[in-house]
Amino acid sequence: MQIKTIQPADFEAVDQLIKAAFTETEHGYDGEVELVHAIRQDPAYQSYLEVVAFDGLMRPVGMGLLSPITISDGTTTTTGLALAPLAVAPAHQKEGVGRRILQKLEQRARISGATYISILGWPDYYTKFGYRPADQFDIQAPFDVPSDAYMIKSLAPNGLDGIHGTVSYSQAFNL
Numbered sequence: 001m002q003i004k005t006i007q008p009a010d011f012e013a014v015d016q017l018i019k020a021a022f023t024e025t026e027h028g029y030d031g032e033v034e035l036v037h038a039i040r041q042d043p044a045y046q047s048y049l050e051v052v053a054f055d056g057l058m059r060p061v062g063m064g065l066l067s068p069i070t071i072s073d074g075t076t077t078t079t080g081l082a083l084a085p086l087a088v089a090p091a092h093q094k095e096g097v098g099r100r101i102l103q104k105l106e107q108r109a110r111i112s113g114a115t116y117i118s119i120l121g122w123p124d125y126y127t128k129f130g131y132r133p134a135d136q137f138d139i140q141a142p143f144d145v146p147s148d149a150y151m152i153k154s155l156a157p158n159g160l161d162g163i164h165g166t167v168s169y170s171q172a173f174n175l
Contacts, residue, residue, distance in 0.1 A: 001097065003104045006050040006063070013060045014052060021087035032085045036065060038172035039084075044068045049081070049112070051104050053088075053097050062088040062097040064105050067172070069118055071139055073165030080116040081109050082169060102129055106155060115159035116152055118167055123148045138164035 006014065015033045022029040039045055045067065053062035066081040083105065088097045109117055118134065119126050120141070131151035134140065137160050141150040154160045 001056070001061070001100065002054045002058075003051050003100060004054065005047055006052050010052050010060060014063050017060050017063060017089050018085060018087045020090055021093075022085070024090045032087070035084065035172065039065060039067050039170070042067065042170050042172045044170060046112070049105065049108055051101060051108075053101055055092070060089075061092040062086075062101050064098075064101040066105050066109055066114075066117065067170060069170075070168045071163055071165050072168065076162075076165075078115075078163050080118060081112075081114045082118045082120075082167070084120065084173075086121070098125070099129070106153075110155050115156050116154050116163070118150075118152045120145060120150050123151065126151050129153070134167070140166045142167055142169065 015036075018033050018036065019029055022032050040050075049066040051064055052060050055061045064083060064086040066083055068079055069082045070077050070079050072078075083102070086098055086101060088101075106117065117131075118139075119131055123133075131153045133148050134150050134152040135147045137152060139152055139160075152160065
């Protein structure tokens with residue numbers, strides 16, 4: 001498996017992969033392709049933070065995208081990243097594809113200078129990679145979600161020290 005920065009030629013196949021991956025979940029498809037399209041149009045979008053995993057025949061089997069967020073307590077604002085979405089083709093789930101995509105994105109996030117990544121997702125999955133409920137750090141989602149499903153991970157020692165407040169996403173998330 002190879003993980004590469006997304007290219008425009010990959011967009012259509014990745015759209016199909018995202019639809020298939022989310023359609024198979026308990027929550028179903030909820031506009032994730034449209035979200036990705038909106039994020040790509042955002043001036044803060046960095047293609048370097050969107051990756052695609054390819055199988056041995058160079059078919060896309062997974063993808064992940066990080067985009068900027070802020071956390072503010074009304075006085076202090078910090079910038080980090082949010083993972084949305086992470087998608088793996090149903091036929092390739094439970095093969096470590098998601099783990100490898102997440103590791104690649106975390107590596108790139110550190111290089112970019114980000115100190116944390118926020119995720120809304122399955123706690124049983126993401127806690128294996130060091131993500132913890134954000135409310136343990138006095139960080140809240142901007143919408144109503146189960147507290148155990150809204151997680152955050154520091155990418156540096158003490159990377160969340162002094163950071164608390166409410167997360168804000170880019171306009172792309174206002175679909």
